[in-house]
Amino acid sequence: MASIHLIRNSAYSDAxxxxxxxxxxxxxxxxxxxxxVYNVSHPGIQQLLVNNIGIQVYVIEHHIQARGITAPxxxxxxxxxxxxxxxxxxxxxxxxx
Amino acid sequence: MSASGTTxxxxxxxxxxxxxxxxxxxxxxxxxxxxxxxxxxxxxFIGDGxxxxxxxxxxxxxxxxxxxxxxPALSFYDIENLYICEDSAKARGLQPDNFIDDAQLVSNAVxxxxxSKHKFVLTx
Numbered sequence: 001m002a003s004i005h006l007i008r009n010s011a012y013s014d015a016x017x018x019x020x021x022x023x024x025x026x027x028x029x030x031x032x033x034x035x036x037v038y039n040v041s042h043p044g045i046q047q048l049l050v051n052n053i054g055i056q057v058y059v060i061e062h063h064i065q066a067r068g069i070t071a072p073x074x075x076x077x078x079x080x081x082x083x084x085x086x087x088x089x090x091x092x093x094x095x096x097x
Numbered sequence: 098m099s100a101s102g103t104t105x106x107x108x109x110x111x112x113x114x115x116x117x118x119x120x121x122x123x124x125x126x127x128x129x130x131x132x133x134x135x136x137x138x139x140x141x142f143i144g145d146g147x148x149x150x151x152x153x154x155x156x157x158x159x160x161x162x163x164x165x166x167x168x169p170a171l172s173f174y175d176i177e178n179l180y181i182c183e184d185s186a187k188a189r190g191l192q193p194d195n196f197i198d199d200a201q202l203v204s205n206a207v208x209x210x211x212x213s214k215h216k217f218v219l220t221x
Contacts, residue, residue: 010114012189013145035117038148040153066116066193069152 002027004090007036011044018044026054029090031083034073037064037097039052040071043077049074058086107131107138108215111146115165121149122164126221129167131173135139139178140171140214146221147185152197169197177217180206 001018005028017039024030030048037059039045049057061077064070064079071077078086087093109128113120121124131138142150149165156163168179179200186195186202193202203211212218 008117010145013113017116035114036143038114038145058158062158066155066158067148068116068151068155069148 001092002029003094004029004031004086006093006095007039007094008034010031010038011042012038017096020035021045021048024055024060028055030055030057031078031086032057033061033063033083034053034060035060037067037071037090038069040069040075042066048071102186103219105137105139105215106178106217107136108212108218109138110143110212110218110220112144112220113136113148114145114148115154116159116161120221121146125131125167127169127195127219128176129174132176135175138176139180139211139215141182141208143182143185143208144187145185147181147189150179150181150196150200151191154193169199172199176196178211180202180208180211192198 003025005024007017007030040059057075058070058078059075061079062085081082111121115121122181126171128138128140150168154163154165156165176182179202181196183204188209196202
C-alpha cells in the first residue's frame with residue numbers, strides 16, 4: 001500500500017533527501033513541506049519525476065508561496081486540509097528531516 | 098587600513114534558508130546592531146542562504162514576522178553590501194530577477210575577495 005513521504009529539508013543542503021527518495025515505491029506519494037518546498041527545482045527531484053511515472057508529488061501551497069518560489073506544473077499544490085485527507089488514505093507516513 | 102590588510106569590520110555569512118530556523122533572523126539582528134552603532138558590516142549569502150533574498154518572500158503566510166522585508170531597507174542602517182554567491186543561485190535555478198534589487202550577484206572570485214576584506218567573520 002502507498003506511503004506518504006514528507007520531505008522537510010532542502011536537498012541542496014541535505015544530501016540525505018536524495019538517499020531517502022531511492023526508497024520510494026511506485027505508488028508512493030511525496031509531499032514537500034517547510035524547507036522541503038525548495039526541492040521543486042532540484043535536478044535530482046526532477047529526474048525522479050521523469051523516472052517514476054507512478055509517484056505523485058505535492059507541495060504545500062502556503063509554504064512555497066511564503067518562500068517566494070514557484071512550482072513546476074507537474075507538482076500539485078495542496079493545502080494542509082488536503083494533506084490530512086491524503087494521510088487518511090495512506091497506510092504509512094514517513095517524515096524525512 | 099588595519100595592520101592585517103583588512104578594511105571593513107564585520108562580515109556575516111548566511112548559509113541557511115529563511116523561516117524554518119532562526120539563523121537568518123539572528124544574523125540580521127546582529128547586522129542591525131552593528132549598523133546602528135555605525136560599525137561597517139557586510140552580508141554574504143551562500144548555499145541555501147541565497148533563498149533569504151528572494152524578492153517575493155512572504156513570511157506572513159506562515160503567520161510569522163517576515164524579517165526578509167528588512168533587507169531592502171538596510172541602506173537606512175548604512176548597510177550597503179549584500180553579496181549573493183552566483184554559483185549557489187545558479188545551482189538552485191534562480192535568476193538575477195528572482196532577487197531583491199539591493200543585493201549584488203557576484204562570482205565566486207568576487208565573493209571571496211570581498212569576504213577577505215573583513216576583519217571579523219561570523220557564520221549563521
